[in-house]
Amino acid sequence: MSDVPGRDGRWLPLGRQLARLRVAAGFTQHSLAPLLHYGRSTIANVEVGRQRAPRRFWERCDEVLDADGQLVAAFDQLQRLRRETGGRSWAAQGFSETPQVRLLQLEPTEEQEMRRREFIRATAALAVCGAAPATSTTGRRISLGDVKEHARRTVRLRRLDNYLGGADTLRHYEAELRATMSLFNTASFGSSTAKALLALLAEQTQLAGWAAFDAGDHAYATALFTASRPIAVQAEDVALAANALALLAYLRASLGKPDIATAEASSLPVSADVNPAVRALLYDRLAFTYAVAGEEKRAGAALNAAHEALSKARLDTPPDWAAWVDHDEVQIMTGRVWSELRRPLRAIPELEVALRRLDDAHARDKALYSTWLAESYLDAGELEQAAAILDRSKRLCTGVGSPRPAIRIAVVRKRLPPYQDEDAGACREVSL
Structure with missing residues (x-):
């Protein structure tokens, strides 16, 4: 420079x-x-x-x-x-001014301008929170108990993600986010309540961003993840701030554009007082970015760190947004990472065991994760087994409001010439 x-x-x-x-x-x-x-x-x-x-x-x-x-x-x-x-x-x-370059x-373009307007809409929360004082004296007085009630509603809504796709859940998450923003703008509260509200806003913004990502709206998801980080920083929630970067990196890696710098920036120092599930989640997503980038050694180290984090007992419960991270989840990610790295002998056992334990009611996730198992069987030369897994994935994701499983099925199916003409579009198409 x-x-x-x-x-x-x-x-x-x-x-x-x-x-x-x-x-x-x-x-x-x-x-x-x-x-x-x-x-x-x-x-x-x-x-x-x-x-x-x-x-x-x-x-x-x-x-x-x-x-x-x-x-x-x-x-x-x-x-x-x-x-x-x-x-x-x-x-x-000899020019007194800059020539017209x-x-x-x-x-x-008109399309780009529309996307930017969507970006502005997504970052409205950032504009509101960034200008807000530590305490508010307008409107009715609210307490931490009121914020916790809003947080409980968010917890209940988050459960929808276990069974529905982002196209079905996004409008619900957006509505809850708008309600919290309205409360932040109109209510009266003290400094501790302000921090709790900001943390909830950051969490809800990330939840809406996840739904947008799952629905295939990557620009909107990027805007939401980006907006959530400064809100989390203002709330002094280091875990949520780190998760914003991890989500951005995971989105980009999922699109085949690994952003190692952002993924590594999501790492927390050893001294950070966060629940093991949070640390495991951050290492999980870092490992995936490394794998997509072909960094086998660093991917393996990140996976080991995720497993090690979960082995540490804590009396406190993890935040709800990370409570789903357990040994099965890390095992699935381990299989996906080795699959991305074209190491089928390592990937297949991990995925087989973990997917067997994952209930079919989690149709989107099971259909999506199974595509990495199919890909590993292809790398191992087992074409018939790979085809059977893809067919099962297609049946599982029928009617799910997320294009991600169908996209993955189509990508893997291209490696199966005898099956190229088969319809992989059984997963519900999402109009964005």
Whole structure:
């Protein structure tokens, strides 16, 4: 990263475009910094043309702001212009102002603008919470007991995820999130109640993000996961803040775009006082990212850490959002990780045992996880067994409001030439 004395007019339009995209996405420079893995001052200097940034900075901005490569394309064009002019400033070439340089695709298309509006809607919670005082004196007075009642409703709603897909649950989670936001904006409460409300908002935002991810709306899910982290930080809930990053990394890895930096940023120090289930969940998702990236040694170490975390007894109960993490869940992830790494002799025993214990009532999860078992049988050369598992997965996910099992079935089925023409679309198609 190199500093530029004063302002360099060539780079100012690109910096301003970053500022526009950042504001449209609902970020402050402070909240965007940890997601880019750059400091707030760097973002501020880049936006006003005082500092140049390398290409990897713009790649990260495009990814986090969902800008479809606009900023990288503009950066590349400016680099070409700089080479053509020998690196001289515009003033040195006799221009009093920056020439009209057409930055590639800086004006969003109609489709991109719609997605950004969805992003703004998703990050409304961040805007509300970021501007809120530690205590509120407006409206009726509420206590921690009131917040706990709202939290109990969220616990009951979360149980829907065991049996329904995100297309069915998202509207319920959004409604509960709106109710909590309304309470936060209109009620009166003390500082301890404020923290509890913020933690609940962060948790509900992540729950809605999970449903959006499960329903196939990845841009909306990314927005919700991103919005939840600053809320959790303000609530001083380190576990929820870490989970926001873990969810983002898991989403990207599931799309075949492993983001190791974000996954590793979700790790908590050994000194952090969190329940073992939380730590196991974070290691679980980190292992999956490593596996998709082909990092076998690091994936294995993360899995070992997840198993070790669950072996430590604690008297306290885990938070509800991590209470489902047990030895069976870690065993399933262990099988998925070894399957991703094309190690069928390690993957098959883990998946066979764990899936046998998973009730068919959990149809989406069982159908989805079984696709990794089928893939491992393919890697082991057992085509007929793989085909039988895929057929069972297809039957299981019929009517489930999530496209994820069907997508995985289709991906694995492509490796079975005799079965390519069979319909893998029995899982309910979701209109997004």
